Amino acid sequence: MYPYYFPQPQHYEIVRVNGRPGAEAFQMAPNSQTLLLDETAPVVWLKTTDGAGYPSLTAYEITPAQTPEQKDDERYEELAKRIDELEMIINEQSHAEST
Numbered sequence: 001m002y003p004y005y006f007p008q009p010q011h012y013e014i015v016r017v018n019g020r021p022g023a024e025a026f027q028m029a030p031n032s033q034t035l036l037l038d039e040t041a042p043v044v045w046l047k048t049t050d051g052a053g054y055p056s057l058t059a060y061e062i063t064p065a066q067t068p069e070q071k072d073d074e075r076y077e078e079l080a081k082r083i084d085e086l087e088m089i090i091n092e093q094s095h096a097e098s099t
Contacts, residue, residue, distance in 0.1 A: 023057055
């Protein structure tokens with residue numbers, strides 16, 4: 001009788017580093033590549049190694065993506081500010097004409 005084999009689920013995690021020195025210090029096997037999230041700046045590092053294990057690093061700037069709702073909220077705030085400014089101008093002009 002053969003024993004049952006249950007494959008282990010894969011474990012995923014985000015690798016966090018502190019700046020370029022942290023990315024450089026991260027050890028990897030030859031012919032590997034990974035993304036490293038920088039905790040000191042909005043940067044993600046692409047680290048690759050060649051067949052001899054020599055690493056190379058490339059930095060990519062990252063910014064949080066805005067949802068359509070966030071963009072609508074910003075537009076609303078901009079419009080409200082412009083309306084307030086126009087009301088001030090109109091009120092100043094009507095006050096100047098009445099005096």
